[in-house]
Amino acid sequence: MKLLITRPMTAAVTARARDEFDVEIRDSNAPLSINEMARALRDYDVVVPTLGDVFSADVFEMVTVPRCKLLANFGVGFNHIDVAAAQAAGVRVTNTPGAVTDATADIAMTLLLATARRAGEGERLVRSGNWQGWHPTQMLGQHVTGKRVGIIGMGRIGQAIARRCHFGFGMQVSYQSRTPKDLDFPAEFVPDLATLAAVVDFLVVAVPGGVDTFHLIDASVLSAMRPSAILVNIARGEVVDEAALIHALKTGQIAGAGLDVYEFEPAVPQALREMENVTLLPHLGTATEEVRTDMGHMALDNVAAFVAGRPLPNLV
């Protein structure tokens, strides 16, 4: 069984992979090219791909009968893989749900707090050497405790964000999801997105990427938001119409945004980079040693199950 891991991993994951499998670990952090993806499907039994490795229908068309029978994705989001095309080619797909949940919820709170409290702007001021000292009206931001948050996509991460907002910050939680959830804390289900957008102080996006959610947050949702409201996106960049977001920020339709993901990642529009009321992180949601190691182990658990002929624990 030949395994390809498409990026360098943490030391613990690398050691386990080398110990348990005949593995090649690609020595580059760049996404696979289309030809590398075709070669991966042709030459390996299992591939551990990740974000940026765009296994589209075109790639599966390039390889008539893939040797590869499993794409054990490193990451919960799998919108870079055309799952239907993979299945049609006899390739199963797994992901790493759960391992990413708390860290990503923590980054959502980091973005919410940093944007509301102007932390990035304040940090830049101190670093510039131009800070003139404290005064009663210096750099006033928005209070967070007790405010109303709207969460779009009440899955694992959405619920972890909601718990932090409710238990940690005494916030009122409203949400939109495909179905109402049975939750152990108070949260109001608002089925209509524009209605939800209109009543919250913070709107947090936590849905999966892909065709169903492409530009879910468009000009109409942004224009429904209050001028004092802040948008946070930890989901996938293309869930938010970035051009419409820039327009909403420039025209004061909304007060700010906290972003971990971008429509044309890693390209971040200059317009966003120039705005003080926007907090920009480089897709840090799961970026801790422990979480990346847990994700790697979860991907390798799926590989191990495949090799042993057992049911795949995280089949998509």
Ligand SMILES: NC(=O)c1ccc[n+]([C@@H]2O[C@H](COP(=O)([O-])OP(=O)(O)OC[C@H]3O[C@@H](n4cnc5c(N)ncnc54)[C@H](O)[C@@H]3O)[C@@H](O)[C@H]2O)c1
């Ligand atoms: N920024 C990061 O580093 C980072 C890290 C982890 C995950 N993510 C993203 O977060 C996503 C969510 O992860 P999760 O583990 O919570 O997934 P999940 O499947 O548990 O939750 C997604 C929720 O969104 C809901 N949903 C789907 N389509 C919807 C729609 N059109 N409108 C409203 N709700 C909809 C689903 O019903 C589900 O409740 C991932 O798919 C990934 O793209 C980002």
Ligand SMILES: O=C(O)[C@H](O)CO
């Ligand atoms: O989907 C995920 O798990 C993240 O975006 C990658 O860490």
